[in-house]
């Protein structure tokens with residue numbers, strides 16, 4: 278049986294392992310940490326459980342697909358529910374929107390509470406649908422670096438429809454034009470942060486992102502986000518995949534332009550196929566030191582990072598739901614602080630995720646588990662300890678203003694994740710959440726390909742080698758690799 282080695286047990290590494298095992302390869306996964314999941318892991322402290330990284334689950338069909346291609350019933354491994362409410366939005370002027378997954382209901386609420394019209398929401402989401410249909414087969418599901426992708430009829434159709442994807446104005450410009458109320462522009466600008474970008478620079482093509490939530494839906498895995506990883510690891514093990522933890526890979530080995538295996542702990546492990554799930558930056562800098570480095574890619578602007586407070590709260594806040602956003606009053610100033618000054622804005626937009634609203638066991642009785650996140654710049658050597666101290670005070674003051682409660686009195690447990698610890702724990706250069714940023718219209722083309730053009734049988738998967746960067750797109754990177762590897 279030919280052997281494949283996967284470096285890294287992030288969601289895309291595990292998906293690649295499943296796909297190659299289903300193709301008949303003998304698969305080993307080498308993971309530097311003592312646990313799988315990379316960014317998609319969990320934190321448990323003082324009786325509270327938190328999903329440590331991703332909290333929004335979209336496109337569950339890409340997870341299901343892994344079970345079905347292995348001939349298994351997904352429901353035997355992993356269950357999730359569709360959310361009726363996508364997010365609660367809070368503004369400093371008192372406006373609150375409970376965005377329903379039902380577009381008509383959401384559009385009606387927007388019309389009743391703001392100056393924007395229901396028809397504006399509907400035509401905006403129709404445009405998102407068009408961008409999705411023009412781009413998904415070309416940008417999301419195929420390699421942009423393979424000639425055969427361009428010979429496909431879908432690609433030819435997409436090229437002729439290129440004007441429809443709104444690549445030549447910024448997302449903010451498009452959204453300002455689309456809505457008669459700037460608070461709704463702000464609401465839809467927020468989607469740029471789903472891949473760590475800046476809506477004032479990123480192309481309006483990113484308006485594809487709301488389509489994932491409003492058309493395909495937002496979901497909650499019944500046992501929390503981390504259960505995505507646990508169920509995929511179980512599936513991989515059932516297919517014979519071997520996981521080696523605390524096993525950091527130091528080098529990708531090759532002979533005559535073809536991979537021969539990897540080195541870990543000074544020991545060589547041979548393989549016909551090697552897939553790196555690392556951030557592509559570290560793959561080149563640490564594992565492929567003697568290969569010509571792709572200078573442009575390695576010097577591009579990184580996507581933003583995050584500062585997260587995992588708070589155990591000794592109270593119940595009925596005004597909050599599973600996903601909540603408390604908007605900054607001046608969004609432009611917030612993004613300028615992040616991208617120009619490389620600082621944290623004094624009035625940051627706050628995202629609060631409370632899984633105990635759906636999964637009661639995530640917090641003790643009468644308590645809630647708050648995942649409180651703000652967008653921050655990638656780590657460039659800032660004085661993080663001071664920035665974090667100030668950010669915490671600013672967050673608490675904002676919560677006070679909007680929720681009219683002194684939340685600080687309810688915090689009984691605290692753990693913090695910042696750009697430094699994100700890099701340390703997951704191997705993401707500068708703690709960026711999504712690899713390089715998408716702050717220009719060529720970003721999708723500038724992403725590294727999913728295969729090496731220097732070393733035969735070397736492949737790359739994960740958030741840093743796909744135009745998107747979140748879980749669904751990391752999963753698609755594994756699919757693209759699969760489409761390019763022959764059966765064993």
Ligand code: FAD
Nearest residue numbers: 285287288289309315316331332333526704739740747748
């Ligand atoms: P990663 O998760 O980056 O894993 C890479 C793995 O490689 C790690 O386990 C690491 O330990 C291992 N590794 C590194 N170096 C080595 C080595 N030398 N040898 C062996 N192993 C090594 N996405 C969404 O879809 N929705 C969200 O709501 C969302 N929110 C997010 C919030 C936060 C705070 C974060 C951090 C991310 C969020 N994301 C979200 C993004 C999502 O988590 C990622 O896109 C996805 O998990 C990336 O998976 P990956 O396969 O690229 O690998």
